Amino acid sequence: MNIILLGPPGAGKGTQAERLIKQLNAVQISTGDIFRTNIKNNTPLGAKAKEYINKGQLVPDELTIDLVWDALDKVEDEKSVLLDGFPRNITQAEALDEGMQKRDKKIDKVININVPEDVIIERISGRRVNVSTGKVYHIKFNPPKVEGIDDETGEKLIQREDDTEKAVKQRLDVYNKQTSVLIDYYDKKGILVTIDGAKTPDEVFDQIKKSLEK
Numbered sequence: 435m436n437i438i439l440l441g442p443p444g445a446g447k448g449t450q451a452e453r454l455i456k457q458l459n460a461v462q463i464s465t466g467d468i469f470r471t472n473i474k475n476n477t478p479l480g481a482k483a484k485e486y487i488n489k490g491q492l493v494p495d496e497l498t499i500d501l502v503w504d505a506l507d508k509v510e511d512e513k514s515v516l517l518d519g520f521p522r523n524i525t526q527a528e529a530l531d532e533g534m535q536k537r538d539k540k541i542d543k544v545i546n547i548n549v550p551e552d553v554i555i556e557r558i559s560g561r562r563v564n565v566s567t568g569k570v571y572h573i574k575f576n577p578p579k580v581e582g583i584d585d586e587t588g589e590k591l592i593q594r595e596d597d598t599e600k601a602v603k604q605r606l607d608v609y610n611k612q613t614s615v616l617i618d619y620y621d622k623k624g625i626l627v628t629i630d631g632a633k634t635p636d637e638v639f640d641q642i643k644k645s646l647e648k
């Protein structure tokens with residue numbers, strides 16, 4: 435089963451992806467995580483992506499689409515794929531349709547995590563991440579055992595550079611103008627389910643599991 439996690443910044447896509455990959459024996463492909471790893475490793479892709487990400491803008495499609503194919507082509511056939519943060523506009527969605535068809539694959543479900551804007555702001559401002567592993571915490575809703583330290587690796591947690599108030603405003607604007615149209619795009623294909631993402635992580639996960647049983 436191949437799944438897209440759709441939703442505004444801070445909706446909880448990464449948080450739910452971490453649970454879903456265990457449940458489904460799936461591979462997560464997060465374009466945001468791939469860009470952040472490249473930024474951390476000072477690669478040419480990272481340098482280009484950083485210019486856009488820190489301003490809250492989308493990285494150009496020509497840089498994004500190919501890296502999704504690279505990641506997809508590495509996934510073993512028997513594994514499910516969980517796309518987190520891709521596609522983010524109509525061009526990417528159409529490229530995905532075409533690329534999946536070429537590979538004899540398809541998207542089975544699109545899970546749209548719906549969260550109001552005031553909740554998003556609170557979630558993003560309290561988020562802390564381990565850049566090496568992508569593991570996500572929240573200072574209030576999901577704190578690490580020791581403040582500022584990853585429970586699993588002992589590495590330092592940081593606040594993402596695109597989690598500033600200005601960048602978050604821009605990311606929400608980009609979501610509203612370019613990404614939210616995908617709700618309708620996938621609804622018309624009959625594969626969209628919308629989940630109330632304003633509940634606790636466990637409750638959100640329960641809704642997702644139920645929607646996948648249907």
Ligand code: AP5
Pocket residue numbers: 441442443444445446447448449450465466467469486487488490491492493494495498518519520521522526557558560561562570571572573575576596605631632633634635636638
């Ligand atoms: P990306 O990394 O994809 O960021 P995003 O879509 O803005 O989403 P976030 O990572 O901010 O949030 P999330 O929904 O994963 O929430 P999380 O689980 O962390 O992209 C970053 C940038 O990269 C983009 O702006 C763009 O520039 C570029 N990019 C990426 N993909 C691209 C593409 N396809 N094309 C072009 N450019 C692209 O949760 C948020 C916080 O809330 C956490 O602290 C978490 O602990 C907490 N939380 C989660 N769920 C709950 C809950 N139910 N209750 C309470 N707290 C919760």
